[in-house]
Amino acid sequence: MEHGRVILSSKPFQMVLDRLCYALIENYDEFHGACLIGIQPRGVLLADRLVSRLHQILHQDDLRYGKLDITFYRDDFRIQGRPLVASRTELDFSIENQRVILIDDVLYTGRTVQAAMTALGDFGRPETVELLALVDRRFNRHLPIKANYVGIQVDAVDEAYVKVSWADHDGDDKILIYPQKLVSPHE
Amino acid sequence: MSEQRRLSQPHLLGIKDLSSEDIRLIFETAVQFKEVLSRPIKKVPSLRDTTIVNLFFENSTRTRISFELAEKRLSADVVNFSASASSVSKGETLIDTVNNILSMKVDMVVMRHPAPGAPELLARKINATIINAGDGTHEHPTQALLDAFSMEEKVGDLAGKHIAIVGDVLHSRVALSNILCLTKLGAKVRVCGPPTLIPKWIHTLGVEVSYDIRDTLQWADVANILRIQLERQDSRYFPSLREYALYFGINRAMLDELGQDVVIMHPGPINRGVEVTSDVADSSQSIILQQVENGVAIRMAVLYLLAPRREQG
Numbered sequence: 001m002e003h004g005r006v007i008l009s010s011k012p013f014q015m016v017l018d019r020l021c022y023a024l025i026e027n028y029d030e031f032h033g034a035c036l037i038g039i040q041p042r043g044v045l046l047a048d049r050l051v052s053r054l055h056q057i058l059h060q061d062d063l064r065y066g067k068l069d070i071t072f073y074r075d076d077f078r079i080q081g082r083p084l085v086a087s088r089t090e091l092d093f094s095i096e097n098q099r100v101i102l103i104d105d106v107l108y109t110g111r112t113v114q115a116a117m118t119a120l121g122d123f124g125r126p127e128t129v130e131l132l133a134l135v136d137r138r139f140n141r142h143l144p145i146k147a148n149y150v151g152i153q154v155d156a157v158d159e160a161y162v163k164v165s166w167a168d169h170d171g172d173d174k175i176l177i178y179p180q181k182l183v184s185p186h187e
Numbered sequence: 188m189s190e191q192r193r194l195s196q197p198h199l200l201g202i203k204d205l206s207s208e209d210i211r212l213i214f215e216t217a218v219q220f221k222e223v224l225s226r227p228i229k230k231v232p233s234l235r236d237t238t239i240v241n242l243f244f245e246n247s248t249r250t251r252i253s254f255e256l257a258e259k260r261l262s263a264d265v266v267n268f269s270a271s272a273s274s275v276s277k278g279e280t281l282i283d284t285v286n287n288i289l290s291m292k293v294d295m296v297v298m299r300h301p302a303p304g305a306p307e308l309l310a311r312k313i314n315a316t317i318i319n320a321g322d323g324t325h326e327h328p329t330q331a332l333l334d335a336f337s338m339e340e341k342v343g344d345l346a347g348k349h350i351a352i353v354g355d356v357l358h359s360r361v362a363l364s365n366i367l368c369l370t371k372l373g374a375k376v377r378v379c380g381p382p383t384l385i386p387k388w389i390h391t392l393g394v395e396v397s398y399d400i401r402d403t404l405q406w407a408d409v410a411n412i413l414r415i416q417l418e419r420q421d422s423r424y425f426p427s428l429r430e431y432a433l434y435f436g437i438n439r440a441m442l443d444e445l446g447q448d449v450v451i452m453h454p455g456p457i458n459r460g461v462e463v464t465s466d467v468a469d470s471s472q473s474i475i476l477q478q479v480e481n482g483v484a485i486r487m488a489v490l491y492l493l494a495p496r497r498e499q500g
Contacts, residue, residue, distance in 0.1 A: 072223065072231035072261075078497040082191040085212070086219035122228035 004163065004176030008152055013173040016151040020132060021053050023149050024101065033127070034099040035064035039116050040071075040087035043104035045166045046134050050103065064098075066091035073115040096124035101149075105164040107133035110145035135162050135175060194492050198310045198317040201326035202367040210371060214336050216488035217481070224260070224484060234494055235262040240288050242298040243320070244270040244281075244305075249455055249479060250320050250330070254297050257486035266293065281305060282312050289315055294495050298322075316493050324358050324419065330454050331364030333485040335372060337478045338409050341450050346373030351403045352394075354413035354435065354462050357384045357424070361454045362413055366392050379403040380413075380435060383424040400435050404442070409450040412437060412462050428461050438464040448472055455479070 008016065028034045031054075038047025044067050055061045071077070071086040102116055113131060120126065134151035140158055154162055154177065161178040165171070194209045202210075223231055239258050243251055251267075258265045268288065285296065295316040298306050303325035310317045321327040339345055350369050356362040356378045369376050370393050377395040378385055390396055397403045404410060415431065425431045442449065451463070451473040459465050468475060 069219065071219070072233045072491070074233075077233065078236070078494055082193040083492050083494070085190045085192050086216060088219065089222050118232065122226055122230070124227060 008175035040069040047103040070115040110143035220487040327360040331368040351407035358416040358419040
């Protein structure tokens with residue numbers, strides 16, 4: 001765990017978050033008819049930060065923000081040795097005809113995003129769904145899925161593992177790359 | 188990354204085999220399934236490649252519907268079997284019946300049977316995950332799990348809480364499973380009923396025994412009231428239902444005298460006017476319908492956590 005190489009340190013990390021916020025504002029203005037949905041568990045850490053930064057920039061605190069757990073939608077839970085323990089879904093608004101921005105920390109094989117889109121369908125029919133990922137591992141996709149907003153792109157071999165570390169959760173804001181998967185990672 | 192955990196047992200035969208960590212894991216998972224059940228579309232694809240057979244050798248309404256709903260909400264393929272409409276009535280043995288069904292590639296078996304230990308026998312003899320939905324007067328684990336889960340929702344952590352189990356303890360599989368589950372979670376349990384319906388050995392399970400319903404209600408945070416199981420009673424354990432209702436039936440006036448709100452539960456079906464009156468069963472103190480609602484979430488959690496691993500290839 002300690003042998004990771006930092007590929008984005010704290011300062012540029014903040015700049016990337018700011019850039020993502022402004023890219024969203026450019027497209028969504030004041031976010032009328034739009035909502036942000038973080039994918040549990042680690043996409044929510046990114047979404048929390050983006051939402052609080054958007055509140056600062058826009059001087060408004062009424063952004064609609066939800067958390068989506070996709071554990072029960074995974075297509076691999078019975079291939080793995082043990083069932084995954086679910087996190088909490090918190091979506092207290094309808095996404096019917098809403099413009100949804102789906103948020104995850106690392107876009108890797110695309111399977112999490114596929115499961116998230118299946119899960120979203122159970123909450124209503126959104127007008128559009130866009131995807132925001134802090135890290136895009138663009139050469140590792142298993143499915144035809146592409147992010148609309150990307151923090152940084154990382155070109156790494158399949159065996160590598162990319163981890164986003166958060167100041168309020170892991171001690172420091174940074175992105176690390178490890179030569180090997182630590183445990184079987186899901187994106 | 189999501190955490191991976193599993194139950195310590197490959198089957199759910201009884202609460203006696205579960206650890207308190209297992210029970211906690213089932214509750215944590217059930218909370219998430221409860222949220223799924225509040226959605227516009229109450230279905231997830233978790234078990235879409237799993238076939239489950241519901242083998243009911245005994246009558247059941249709510250447990251059977253609850254399991255079937257739980258299975259369907261998890262997208263499993265479901266086959267229903269009832270003994271009255273099967274070859275069992277032609278003299279086929281249990282193992283033959285089940286092996287025939289399993290040869291049609293079934294992954295999980297949910298079974299209710301009048302003989303205590305029938306699910307355990309199956310678990311030893313056949314290659315599928317077995318979930319006990321009630322075996323005679325022995326255990327009814329999913330009922331105990333949903334009861335304890337509903338109690339926790341209402342009164343918080345059960346450690347140290349006073350739970351009374353009232354009525355026909357002798358013939359009740361719900362009572363035994365409840366006692367095992369509640370004591371594993373640290374609750375103090377007392378059974379109360381006429382001496383003829385309280386087994387002599389019950390104190391060995393670490394529960395108190397009382398024959399005084401008023402004193403027990405005064406003591407209790409929660410009262411789980413059992414049905415008088417006339418169909419299992421092979422001799423007369425009390426003179427008449429009227430007399431039972433008079434001495435052990437819970438009514439409004441009795442609860443009003445207590446000066447505290449006891450949570451009222453009943454696993455159903457209720458004999459209204461016998462073990463509990465309608466004005467109590469339908470009151471705001473009663474969580475009988477929440478129990479039924481939680482039953483689906485608890486059974487989804489059990490099925491999800493016990494689903495057999497799929498071979499790749």
